[in-house]
Amino acid sequence: MISEQDRADAKRLWEYHQMRHHARPCSVAIGLGSHDLGVADTAVELYRRGLAPLLLFTGATSPTTRERMPRGEAVHYRERALELGVPETAILVEPRARNTGENIRFSRELLAEAGVPVSSVLLISKPYEERRAYATARKLWPEVEIVSASTPMTYEEYSDSIGDERLVIDMLVGALQRLVVYPEQGFMIRQPVPDDVMDAYQRLCRNGFTSRLLATDTTTS
Structure with missing residues (x-):
């Protein structure tokens, strides 16, 4: 079950991932x-x-x-x-x-x-x-x-196109984790992550949206 809080957190990640x-x-x-x-x-x-x-x-x-x-x-x-x-x-x-x-x-x-x-x-x-x-x-x-x-789409439109909202949230969570972990490994430049985005990410991790996380994750502690 995806709660309204889960969906609100996912939308926050969605907005952050887009550069505008x-x-x-x-x-x-x-x-x-x-x-x-x-x-x-x-x-x-x-x-x-x-x-x-x-x-x-x-x-x-x-x-x-x-x-x-x-x-x-x-x-x-x-x-x-x-x-x-x-x-x-x-x-x-x-x-x-x-x-x-x-x-x-x-x-x-x-x-x-x-x-x-x-x-x-x-x-x-x-x-x-x-x-x-x-x-x-x-x-x-x-x-x-x-x-x-990217293709101009809302979170809802993208979830509908994939047909699996839970998978979409898992992908949003996984992408955020990589933005935190990969700069330390030299794969990308560091991007500032606002506190509200990190809070949303951590709540989603605690609620089980973790299928796309790397095994080395340390950002939920």
């Missing part, structure tokens, strides 16, 4: 691979708006995408973009990355190999992964400007 950047023209738009084809749809929309001359999709497969995207996340994103009318010449595919750090590193390498000058990146992710993607990119690609983007 204003989308503006960038050298390239990078779509981070996942189970969510909405990332590809949003990348195409931004391309059509003239905010990036080139789309790069990055991602291999994971346990959650292997059946749905057997050819790899980036390949399926590319196929979606082609269906929506983006020309082949405006799409690059990076098919090896298996985590956010690899998404950034391998994309950077591919663009360098292709001779694409990059001063800014429109970084497109799932809505609740905006801050994690931003913090990772700022650590691994500090010389470029990072503009975060």
Whole structure:
């Protein structure tokens, strides 16, 4: 059972995870691979708006995408973009990355190999992964400007699209934990976490929304 307090806490995390950047023209738009084809749809929309001359999709497969995207996340994103009318010449595919750090590193390498000058990146992710993607990119690609983007959705709309609100809350909790733990491991820059966000996170952990937590978690003490 998800209580009203649980839902209020989840919404607080949802709001925190989004960077609220204003989308503006960038050298390239990078779509981070996942189970969510909405990332590809949003990348195409931004391309059509003239905010990036080139789309790069990055991602291999994971346990959650292997059946749905057997050819790899980036390949399926590319196929979606082609269906929506983006020309082949405006799409690059990076098919090896298996985590956010690899998404950034391998994309950077591919663009360098292709001779694409990059001063800014429109970084497109799932809505609740905006801050994690931003913090990772700022650590691994500090010389470029990072503009975060995702499909505009409310917490309720996203939960309805997934069809499992409890899983959504688990993912929000897991993403918050990584923002706290990963900077210490050198994976991303540190992001300030407001007290009310941390309080919401800790209540959700105590209430059992823990399936996406790392085993090394020490933030609930």
